[in-house]
Amino acid sequence: MFVSVDMEGVSGLTDPEEMRAPGRGYERGCELMTADANAAVRAAYDAGADTVVVTDAHGMGRNLRADLIDRRCTLVRGPYKPMRMAEGLDASFDVALYVGYHARAGTPRGVLNHTWMGREIHNVYLNGEVAGEIRLMAAYAGTLGVPVGLVAGDQAACDEAREVLGDVATVAVKKGSDRYAAELVPPARAQEMIYEGTRRALADPARWRGCTVPAPYTLGIEWSSTAIAQSCAVIPGVKQAGPRVTEFTTSDYAEIVGLLGVCATIGGEIGCTGLHYD
Structure with a gap:
């Protein structure tokens, strides 16, 4: 079982x-x-999982507490992982669980909504359709034949998960009133909800949902800066499709996920220089 957090x-x-x-x-x-992750991991083992791999999918991947994570799982942690949010996932897994996920950029009442980068990216498109991290990661799992069993996060993320995947199991631990404000389920109760939701989801494989995106895959990124777009367009295979837009097409979806990581590194370096840019 694979858990991306x-x-x-x-x-x-x-x-x-x-x-x-x-x-x-x-x-x-x-x-x-780490406590939210542990709730899902504990449920997975209680449901009969033999192996649970947990990947730290936030920022530089140095957030999950190695000293507090469930001792039975394998933790994938650290910066610059080739597959970033999906590092450790392969076709051998029965199901993927997404915990702590959020809605895509621009989603009304989506708590801390963004796609991949909060300031540098306005929107991401997959084969011409706007895509958040839920769609991007579910599509990668789909290319490996791995369905999604559960998405846990804010209410807007749960709504987006059902929009992308259909009747997939979700657990909403907060409901946004704005990007930085929400009605919260107290964490102790939220973690109970994640545990129970995961147990129910794993007991009902008929509700697991795959995300199928036809190849070839075209990734479009609308940047906040002309400088970032121009710099990313130097990467072989990436073309500039507008002053702030880059596109990349491939038949290997792993290259999409890898490219997002490389572009984020470039975008972060340019966006964090302290210079004013368009």
């Missing part, structure tokens, strides 16, 4: 400062992220 959709968190070091509340955010 992001942070913006974790129970109890609403503030960008809680998402990154050394922000106020970040260390506590890491504990809450």
Whole structure:
């Protein structure tokens, strides 16, 4: 069983400062992220899983507490993982679970909504359709023949998951009133909900949902900056499709996921220089 854990959709968190070091509340955010992950891992083992691989899918991948994670799982952690949010996933897994996920950029009342990067990217498109991280990761799992069994996060993320995957099991741990404000389920109860939701989902494989995207795959990224778009267009195979838009087409979806990571590295370097740019 594969569990990908992001942070913006974790129970109890609403503030960008809680998402990154050394922000106020970040260390506590890491504990809450690990507790949400553990709820899903414990449910997976209680449902009969032999192996559970958990990947830290947020930022630089240094958020899940290795000293607090369920000792039975395998933890994939650290920066610059080739498959980023999907590192560790392959065709041998029966099902993928997404915990702590959030809605795509621009989603009304989506808590901490964004796609891949919060400031540098306006929108991402997959084969011409707007795509958030749920669609992007579910599509990668789909190319491997791995269905999605559960998505846990804020209410907008759960709505997006059903839009992408149909009647997939979801657990909403908060409901956004704005991008940085939400009605929260207290974490202790939210983690019980994740556990129970995961147990029910794993007991009902008929509700697991695959995401099928036809090849070839075209990834379009609408950047906030002409400088980022121009720099990413230097990557072989990437073309500039507008002043702030890049596109890349391939028959191997793993290249889509890998390219997102490379572009994010470039975008982060340019966006964080402190310079003013268009």
